[in-house]
Amino acid sequence: MQIEYKQENTVLATQQNIVSQPARAAEAAWQRSAKLWSNLTEVCELLRISCPGATLDSDFAFQHVQFKSGQRIHTIGQPFDMLYIVNSGFLKTVMIDESGNEQVLSFPMKGDLFGIDGIHSRTYTSEAVALSSCDIILVPFKKFTSLGRSHPELETSIYSVMSRELVREQAMVSMLGSLSAEARVARFLVSLSDRFGAMGYSNKEFNLRMTRHEIGSYLGLTLETVSRTFSAFNEIGLISVDQRAICINDISALRTLRRLPPSRSRTKAAAAAAANAAAAAAPVAAPAAGA
Amino acid sequence: MQIEYKQENTVLATQQNIVSQPARAAEAAWQRSAKLWSNLTEVCELLRISCPGATLDSDFAFQHVQFKSGQRIHTIGQPFDMLYIVNSGFLKTVMIDESGNEQVLSFPMKGDLFGIDGIHSRTYTSEAVALSSCDIILVPFKKFTSLGRSHPELETSIYSVMSRELVREQAMVSMLGSLSAEARVARFLVSLSDRFGAMGYSNKEFNLRMTRHEIGSYLGLTLETVSRTFSAFNEIGLISVDQRAICINDISALRTLRRLPPSRSRTKAAAAAAANAAAAAAPVAAPAAGA
DNA sequence: CGGGTCTTTGATTAGGTTCAATAAGAGTGG
DNA sequence: CCACTCTTATTGAACCTAATCAAAGACCCG
Secondary structure, three states: OHHHHHHHHHHHHHHHHHHHOOHHHHHHHHHHOOOOEEOHHHHHHHHOOOOOOOOOOOOOOEEEEEEOOOOEEEOOOOEOOEEEEEEEOOEEEEEEOOOOOEEEEEOOOOOOEEOOOHHHHOEOOOEEEEOOOEEEEEEEHHHHHHHHHHOHHHHHHHHHHHHHHHHHHHHHHHHHHHOOHHHHHHHHHHHHHHHHHHOOOOOOEEEOOOOHHHHHHHHOOOHHHHHHHHHHHHHOOOEEEEOOEEEEOOHHHHHHOOOOOOHHHHHHHHHHHHHHHHHOOOOOOOOOOOO | OHHHHHHHHHHHHHHHHHHHOOHHHHHHHHHHOOOOEEOHHHHHHHHOOOOOOOOOOOOOOEEEEEEOOOOEEEOOOOEOOEEEEEEEOOEEEEEEOOOOOEEEEEOOOOOOEEOOOHHHHOEOOOEEEEOOOEEEEEEEHHHHHHHHHHOHHHHHHHHHHHHHHHHHHHHHHHHHHHOOHHHHHHHHHHHHHHHHHHOOOOOOEEEOOOOHHHHHHHHOOOHHHHHHHHHHHHHOOOEEEEOOEEEEOOHHHHHHOOOOOOHHHHHHHHHHHHHHHHHOOOOOOOOOOOO
């Protein structure tokens, strides 16, 4: 699969000179078949950053590459030269710690940028693995920063995106440092819900693309704890869960959850919650708990 | 103290036009009294990044500001416009989580850059507090990036430093997600040792500048656990600890420590370690445990 | 259909937190 | 300079959360 990547990469290298001028011609093809190239405007939209007004003079085309589930986009130690943007699909990024265990760092999806960790050491310190079929946009870092030099607004955005990622990691540290297992799992579900919602999908029902083990690694928990916590949330009606299928019933409770009531009182609590939802006169967000 | 900062900041605003040209004049003063300004070359050296060869055309001066222990360099929510570099002294950066608890994110010291988290939201998401008297270099972000535009090597370094910080946070996440309390404390000590060593101080004996509570917050542990772990390390001879004074006796053991032997066997282990250190024919680093 | 991976659930254990009490410093003001 | 207070650090005991070990069921894919 690494070979496949290199082949695609080679395609970029050979075609980019040809395509960068007659990008308009390629554009027509995009509409019909699989989209193989994006311009700077599309890249900026995807990243949700302000886009340089004058795109005309920089019709550089960013190549798309398709990956199948299980394939690696980049590996640890591989020389850095690209950033990557998810156009569609789901991935995980992982580090390998000194004892050989893999630690999940993020679950990139549409609009997310990854590969930033490679800038400093000129070598990726993490690897990115497709969890589904993915359409990934290749962003040659040198080219990106040179575009930034001619488009100050883009430059600002690049710094901004990197800062955003840093803040994300800090929030992660804070969560791992202070929240209970239940709170972590709850936040994780809320975060997924928000992201799916932002992508235009349902923020109430979705399928997990990752295993319990991967979720556990991401949250600093064991897979059993993740599974048990899902079951507990299900039991008290916060969510409905069946294997990978999740339905969020009470997102506001998940948002603020810090600790679950002791299991003795759970049936009581569940009953109360159900009553709450049914009799609901006031509450804004309290859909019934039925799956 | 916030007022004091503002005053200093105003000094920068009014004097920078004057000083940017006759920097040579100011240079003389540096040598004698407290250093109040640094040029780009010094900033780059401090950050351990490659420095643009041609510094001549950019004799912009970066102002220094002094802070006393307990003072805040920036606060959460304050509008972002500066990055900060530690020239001397020790600090902590903290986030406040939703329940109002403070989470320590880092302990910046000489050569460290902080404030990056403010770039994205144009507002700092963390606050930086001096743990000792500090000499801090103000780096106006706009000025810094514009210097980056004319010095490509600097631009690369800015991206590099931001990437380095991201990798640091990822390593932190990995640590919090997978290591035991003892291993975390051990790594923390090793990290301090390495940093003190890199600064030219002893990497064996040093004083902690932060409380057990702050260490615990940083490592995702309670202050009691930190204290107990220090005591345990002391007991088996890995370190000698007396309040804030630390002496590292076996750094290689600390580097690789994953879990301590059960306390029953500790006296035995300590004896063995002592014997090891005393009889040591082979071991490279195993100084006696006397404090 | 069978082998493999993933998930659920139970029983037990252990690591770390919590609560509490004491001690040691650091700073302040008489 | 000493007494007093406040913060910080140490240590113990009980409790509890989440990990570990184990087994069985669900799902997927060849």
